[in-house]
Amino acid sequence: MKKFLALLLTLVMVLSLAACGGDKAEEPAKTDEPAKTDEPAAPTVKVGFICLHDENSTYDLNFINGAKAACEKLGVTDYVIKTNVPEGQECYDTAAELADDGCNIIFADSFGHEDYMIQAAKDFPDVQFCHSTGTRAHTEGLSNYHNAFASIYEGRYLAGIAAGMKLNEMIADGKFTAEEAKIGYVGAYTYAEVVSGYTSFFLGARSVCPTATMEVTFTGSWYDETAEKEGAQKLINNGCKLISQHADSMGAPTACELAGVPNVSYNGSTAAACPNTYIVSSRIDWAPYYEYAIGCVMNGEAIDADWTGTLATGSVVLTDLNENVIAEGTADAIKEATAKLEDGSLHVFDTAAFTVGGTALDSYQADVDTDANYTPDTEVILDGYFHESEFRSAPYFDLRIDGITLLDEAY
Amino acid sequence: MNKTMKFHISKRASLPWYKAWGIRAAAILAALLTCAVVTMLLTGENPLNIFTTLFYGAFGTARRSWVTIQELAILLGISLAVTPAFKMRFWNIGAEGQVLIGGLATTACMICLADKLPNAGVILCMILASIAAGAVWGFLPAFFKARWNTNETLFTLMMNYIATQLAAYYIIVWEVPKGAGKIGIINQSSEIGWLPRLGNQYLLSILIVALLTGVMYIYLNYSKHGYEIAVVGESQRTASYAGIKVERVIIRTMVLSGAVCGLMGLLLVGGINHTLTTTVVDGRGFTAVMVSWLAKFNPIAMIFTSLLLVFLSRGASEISSAFGLNHSFSDILTGIILFFIIGSEFFITYKISVRRSAGKEA
Numbered sequence: 001m002k003k004f005l006a007l008l009l010t011l012v013m014v015l016s017l018a019a020c021g022g023d024k025a026e027e028p029a030k031t032d033e034p035a036k037t038d039e040p041a042a043p044t045v046k047v048g049f050i051c052l053h054d055e056n057s058t059y060d061l062n063f064i065n066g067a068k069a070a071c072e073k074l075g076v077t078d079y080v081i082k083t084n085v086p087e088g089q090e091c092y093d094t095a096a097e098l099a100d101d102g103c104n105i106i107f108a109d110s111f112g113h114e115d116y117m118i119q120a121a122k123d124f125p126d127v128q129f130c131h132s133t134g135t136r137a138h139t140e141g142l143s144n145y146h147n148a149f150a151s152i153y154e155g156r157y158l159a160g161i162a163a164g165m166k167l168n169e170m171i172a173d174g175k176f177t178a179e180e181a182k183i184g185y186v187g188a189y190t191y192a193e194v195v196s197g198y199t200s201f202f203l204g205a206r207s208v209c210p211t212a213t214m215e216v217t218f219t220g221s222w223y224d225e226t227a228e229k230e231g232a233q234k235l236i237n238n239g240c241k242l243i244s245q246h247a248d249s250m251g252a253p254t255a256c257e258l259a260g261v262p263n264v265s266y267n268g269s270t271a272a273a274c275p276n277t278y279i280v281s282s283r284i285d286w287a288p289y290y291e292y293a294i295g296c297v298m299n300g301e302a303i304d305a306d307w308t309g310t311l312a313t314g315s316v317v318l319t320d321l322n323e324n325v326i327a328e329g330t331a332d333a334i335k336e337a338t339a340k341l342e343d344g345s346l347h348v349f350d351t352a353a354f355t356v357g358g359t360a361l362d363s364y365q366a367d368v369d370t371d372a373n374y375t376p377d378t379e380v381i382l383d384g385y386f387h388e389s390e391f392r393s394a395p396y397f398d399l400r401i402d403g404i405t406l407l408d409e410a411y
Numbered sequence: 412m413n414k415t416m417k418f419h420i421s422k423r424a425s426l427p428w429y430k431a432w433g434i435r436a437a438a439i440l441a442a443l444l445t446c447a448v449v450t451m452l453l454t455g456e457n458p459l460n461i462f463t464t465l466f467y468g469a470f471g472t473a474r475r476s477w478v479t480i481q482e483l484a485i486l487l488g489i490s491l492a493v494t495p496a497f498k499m500r501f502w503n504i505g506a507e508g509q510v511l512i513g514g515l516a517t518t519a520c521m522i523c524l525a526d527k528l529p530n531a532g533v534i535l536c537m538i539l540a541s542i543a544a545g546a547v548w549g550f551l552p553a554f555f556k557a558r559w560n561t562n563e564t565l566f567t568l569m570m571n572y573i574a575t576q577l578a579a580y581y582i583i584v585w586e587v588p589k590g591a592g593k594i595g596i597i598n599q600s601s602e603i604g605w606l607p608r609l610g611n612q613y614l615l616s617i618l619i620v621a622l623l624t625g626v627m628y629i630y631l632n633y634s635k636h637g638y639e640i641a642v643v644g645e646s647q648r649t650a651s652y653a654g655i656k657v658e659r660v661i662i663r664t665m666v667l668s669g670a671v672c673g674l675m676g677l678l679l680v681g682g683i684n685h686t687l688t689t690t691v692v693d694g695r696g697f698t699a700v701m702v703s704w705l706a707k708f709n710p711i712a713m714i715f716t717s718l719l720l721v722f723l724s725r726g727a728s729e730i731s732s733a734f735g736l737n738h739s740f741s742d743i744l745t746g747i748i749l750f751f752i753i754g755s756e757f758f759i760t761y762k763i764s765v766r767r768s769a770g771k772e773a
Contacts, residue, residue: 191590
């Protein structure tokens with residue numbers, strides 16, 4: 001008897017499958033129609049976005065805001081945002097489904113999505129696939145697969161200046177001596193993006209507070225509220241006077257607010273939760289890239305295989321200086337440094353500004369073309385500075401400079 | 412007369428199949444209606460649109476149907492794996508870890524043997540290693556249960572954490588590039604250790620699980636082992652009295668359960684994802700418990716319970732992206748539907764009688 005029912009249900013399933021097959025056949029006919037009417041004024045473009053988490057993660061929220069802003073500006077109403085897509089075959093399936101649904105261009109936001117986006121790009125040659133933070137587009141040789149990142153190390157450097165000035169203010173107030181000006185940094189992994197981030201932040205701080213030193217701890221996760229909170233607490237106990245972080249939860253900022261230690265944030269303002277300790281936040285604004293790439297599709301132009309956003313493109317931004325916490329003159333100092341960075345008279349990784357193992361570098365081979373053995377392949381120190389994010393958009397600065405102590409390198 | 416209750420609850424002797432399924436169908440209808448009302452109140456969307464989208468998300472295109480059936484196969488496979496243990500009343504909630512450790516063993520073979528053995532050799536090692544790893548993860552709690560009567564619920568649960576931490580450790584060991592904390596697709600260019608594609612990339616795991624379903628059905632219903640499992644599940648004392656070696660049955664069944672989980676880990680890593688993350692099993696080890704219980708341990712009925720769950724989760728996630736809602740909204744819908752379905756089992760097992768006389772007097 002149950003078997004009869006099973007049979008019945010199977011029948012229903014098969015019929016419904018058949019019904020779907022019918023739908024699919026009809027669909028292209030529907031989409032064909034607007035194309036025939038030929039309206040050159042508004043080229044129809046459908047955009048898909050793939051996000052690792054949803055808007056509860058500051059990292060993904062930053063992308064989602066960028067996506068919405070870009071679509072609004074370009075007048076694109078037909079877009080789909082897929083959230084909570086893990087870094088596995090689901091990423092390929094989601095990208096393929098978006099392509100099936102008629103998306104002309106598809107973006108993904110997380111590093112681990114890259115391999116699956118490349119796979120999808122191979123299977124859908126007529127659809128553009130853009131992957132933020134990835135490293136393989138410039139060597140992959142696919143005309144429809146693209147990477148993007150921003151020179152966020154410049155933003156970190158500027159945020160570092162705000163941090164250095166705060167340290168100077170606290171030294172002048174007699175809260176601690178110049179030699180005790182130690183910064184703490186909570187990182188996720190010992191990945192080049194994180195190394196580049198904390199180093200540029202430190203160099204920014206040291207450019208105004210020469211006695212500054214730094215301690216870094218790693219959590220082994222991009223989002224682990226407890227580990228980030230404990231990491232920040234450990235650094236504060238070690239005598240760090242100011243904390244910054246490169247991880248996505250509110251762990252470190254809340255630990256700082258509880259302990260009354262100033263904090264420089266990332267990916268967005270934490271002023272609402274930490275009004276007494278939040279200084280400033282640097283972040284990548286993805287809207288300029290999305291506008292650029294979607295615009296290319298609209299105009300039938302090719303998208304760069306590897307695109308780097310800068311201060312000039314509006315991709316690297318500082319969010320909300322907190323007037324209650326910052327030292328006097330911070331805004332002016334940042335403005336001045338920004339101008340210098342933009343006209344090229346100041347370089348973040350100037351070899352005169354840092355040493356490795358006690359000596360200044362005049363040559364360094366970085367692993368720009370990703371391979372499993374991390375073979376160094378490109379000379380990146382030219383004209384007296386380390387050329388970050390120029391040979392490819394994703395950061396590759398992985399030097400351990402003097403003045404920064406790594407407390408653990410497990411991750 | 413107000414002192415007496417106006418209705419009372421009694422256990423049903425048994426219900427004809429059509430009534431039982433009638434109640435279930437009514438529950439699903441009621442659930443869908445509730446979903447429609449909730450959706451309208453919260454979002455103002457037309458409920459008909461919502462249901463069309465729900466269906467489109469799971470079966471809207473050929474690819475969506477394939478992915479849905481593949482997801483169904485994986486969930487069903489893990490459910491089949493836990494079923495013998497549950498039928499024996501052994502609370503194996505460690506499927507998550509057993510699948511993951513099978514996946515880890517698969518990954519190890521794919522990475523470490525890629526340049527040492529020919530492709531067929533690597534795949535053979537993957538199959539053996541994944542099944543063995545899952546079997547060990549099943550054996551340990553069963554052995555401790557049989558020997559020292561440890562609590563298997565806690566034991567299997569703890570084994571999940573060990574598997575997750577081991578996976579996390581080896582992901583860092585094998586990460587590419589350094590510091591990324593991710594393995595990425597393994598052997599993407601050489602495709603060494605990738606299970607062969609039959610026609611398309613979805614079919615292999617579907618066929619394997621289909622075969623597994625038939626085998627498990629026969630094993631549970633028509634084999635001596637299956638009978639022993641049922642007797643041990645009913646009462647261990649009766650089983651011992653009947654001359655069944657209970658300890659042996661427990662260990663044997665859990666090794667089988669773990670081994671099938673390991674096999675599913677092989678399919679997940681070697682056949683579908685070609686990478687390992689700590690979340691590759693994605694909670695299916697726990698969902699499988701629900702699938703198995705809802706189907707009353709019948710492998711054929713499990714096809715439908717797992718289809719229902721996969722259909723809901725894929726459809727609901729389409730709803731959240733199509734209407735720009737948060738992903739949690741799809742969880743709310745799934746929650747409502749499950750609530751009704753699980754609730755309907757109450758009405759199938761128990762009868763509610765209303766006292767007419769009380770009603771008249773009131």
